Amino acid sequence: MESNLMPERLSAKKKGTFAFKTIADRLPTILTKVIDTTYQYRLKAAELYGEEGANDCKALAGHLSKLRNCLQTDKPLEEIGDGRDDEEMWNKVLREETETRDGVPPSAFTASWLYVECYMYRSINEGIRKSQHLRDFDPFxxxxxxxxxxxxxxxxxxxxxxxxxxxxxxxxxxxxxxxxxxxxxxxxxxxxxxxxxxxxxxxxxxxxxxxxxxxxxxxxxxxxxxxxxxxxxxxxxxxxxxxxxxxxxxxxxxxxxxxxxxxxxxxxxxxxxxxxxxxxxxxxxxxxxxxxxxxxxxxxxxxxxxxxxxxxxxxxxxxxxxxxxxxxxxxxxxxxxxxxxxxxxxxxxxxxxxxxxxxxxxxxxxxxxxxxxxxxxxxxxxxxxxxxxxxxxxxxxxxxxxxxxxxxxxxxxxxxxxxxxxxxxxxxxx
Missing domain, CATH: 3.40.50.10880 (Uncharacterised protein PF01937, DUF89, domain 3)
Structure with missing residues (x-):
């Protein structure tokens, strides 16, 4: 719970703020570049790992496209599910946020800017970690x-x-x-x-x-x-x-x-x-x-x-x-x-x-x-x-x-x- 003595966290709730611009424009632009990079890498992945490598790239691009749509359309943020050690920490924060909102999960424009921006990069990594051959892939x-x-x-x-x-x-x-x-x-x-x-x-x-x-x-x-x-x-x-x-x-x-x-x-x-x-x-x-x-x-x-x-x-x-x-x-x-x-x-x-x-x-x-x-x-x-x-x-x-x-x-x-x-x-x- 946030202390009443502390100012509100920055978020995209207010149009015209840099947080709003980030969620509305910058993050989808970054995701689009990552999707393009993933598609370009599929030929290299196919050379290294055969059809499984190319399929990994297709699956990752699909995951990223879904994430971009989630941000752009202000859908509820979904729990992380790739089995990494930090998975429960992320999901615990998401569940706690949902409880404070009477059971309504936070979305890109309602959650704190810091959480959403960090969540996006963690979700990019989730898609990479779920692949069979791309676990060392750095799209940047x-x-x-x-x-x-x-x-x-x-x-x-x-x-x-x-x-x-x-x-x-x-x-x-x-x-x-x-x-x-x-x-x-x-x-x-x-x-x-x-x-x-x-x-x-x-x-x-x-x-x-x-x-x-x-x-x-x-x-x-x-x-x-x-x-x-x-x-x-x-x-x-x-x-x-x-x-x-x-x-x-x-x-x-x-x-x-x-x-x-x-x-x-x-x-x-x-x-x-x-x-x-x-x-x-x-x-x-x-x-x-x-x-x-x-x-x-x-x-x-x-x-x-x-x-x-x-x-x-x-x-x-x-x-x-x-x-x-x-x-x-x-x-x-x-x-x-x-x-x-x-x-x-x-x-x-x-x-x-x-x-x-x-x-x-x-x-x-x-x-x-x-x-x-x-x-x-x-x-x-x-x-x-x-x-x-x-x-x-x-x-x-x-x-x-x-x-x-x-x-x-x-x-x-x-x-x-x-x-x-x-x-x-x-x-x-x-």
Whole structure:
């Protein structure tokens, strides 16, 4: 049950909201692209697995078409049924929602936006898991790989910049702030917000930083720096909750390398998704493919960073995780009860960076908060360790702004909350 003291969750009930646009337009567009990708893959599946492979593709396309129709016509959402470990969790939430509505199951336009959007990606995976031969099929893989390949010039520029920064030795506040901002703005490269349309990084990620600073509406980078300096005499663990593959992942790996190479931290834990998620989110396959591509690059510097980062994994200085909680519909205030093992794991961290829009929505519960609501209150008790959200605004929720800031921006740009033009660096100490 929702607390009367908490704002309502964002949903598509209200026309004109970004949630409504997402459910009505963006999600069906994404599903149409996945259906097309599945049909195109059937020839490859037939080569690999014979007629059974082609039939798997036909069945998956049928499942996806039914899902698209369910969303577009506002039919009741159906329970998940593929036998995965998280199946009961999804269905329990659906049943509880039905009970609160006097037995009427929620639909795409009546359920919370966060639930519906997560449900769609989980249902895509349901269709994949029910197949005989497509269980490793990622319908977004080609888009994610192209996003990295078309960002090659920006990768080279950033790798040169990181090399020069590391040559200077110990970190200072200016270099730390710069690498944080590069990782922050890397979050603009999001294929789910563009409904799968190519959205790679083609310009230098370094040159625009000074121009972009006024667009960071909350900037707590100095508080993060002070935290690190206050613990500089002990081993520190950094956790990064990753968001998008492609160029953004590269900026996050540069951030991790900077933190490690300048001895700001002694270990880095990287968290990616356990299944294809929100079009461009990083999976294990994406992560290791990226490192392999860098290692095999004809550019010697990219290759050296790729090999260095793979060595970090081999010697345990970087550790990767794919906990299933990251691909649930639950916001982070529910982590302690839903996935206590993950919450306990994060208590061992000294600092957590949470990348991107979806992580931010889950941090603040995806609710209709006042823009001036204190960030700590919106977290709903989530505090396993000090954390910092690095997020460009691509959904109509944000908290922690100074009075009047939103009105000034909206007068210039009515789409300011969803355009990716503005950003926040928001810190919360434990």
């Amino acid at each position: 893989r080609n888009q994610k790989e192209q996003a990295l390949e078309t960002s090659r010039d920006a990768l080279i520029t950033l790798s040169l910049h990181l090399q020069e920064t590391l040559k200077k030795g110990a970190a200072n506040f200016e270099s730390f702030s710069e690498v944080i901002q590069i990782s922050l703005w890397g979050n603009k490269c999001d294929l789910s917000i563009s409904a799968g349309v190519e959205n790679s990084q083609k310009i230098s990620p370094v040159e625009p930083l000074q121009r972009l600073r006024p667009y960071i509406l909350v900037n707590h980078v100095e508080q993060v720096w002070k935290l690190l300096q206050s613990h500089s005499n002990k081993p520190l663990r950094l956790d990064i909750i990753l968001d998008n593959a492609g160029f953004e992942l590269f900026t996050d790996l540069c951030l991790a390398d900077f933190m490690m190479s300048t001895s700001l931290v002694t270990s880095v834990h990287l968290h990616y998704k356990a299944m294809p998620w929100f079009v461009s989110d990083v999976t294990a396959s994406d992560f290791h493919w990226t490192l392999q591509q860098l290692s095999d690059s004809e550019d010697k510097l990219l290759s050296s960073f790729g090999n260095k980062w793979r060595d970090y994994l081999k010697n345990g200085r970087w550790i990767v995780h794919d906990h299933p909680f990251w691909t649930t519909c639950h916001d982070f205030s529910e982590m302690k009860s839903v996935s206590p093992d993950l919450y306990k794991e994060l208590t061992h961290s000294d600092l957590i960076f949470l990348k991107g829009d979806l992580n931010y929505r889950k941090l603040v519960g995806d609710r209709e908060w006042s823009h001036t609501e204190p960030y700590e209150r919106a977290l709903g008790g989530f505090n396993p360790a000090p954390h910092c959200a690095l997020r460009t605004l691509k959904a109509d929720v944000v908290v922690g702004l100074q009075e009047g800031v939103d009105a000034k921006i909206e007068a210039r740009n009515p789409e300011w909350m969803v355009s990716g033009e503005y950003a926040v660096i928001q810190f919360s100490a434990k």
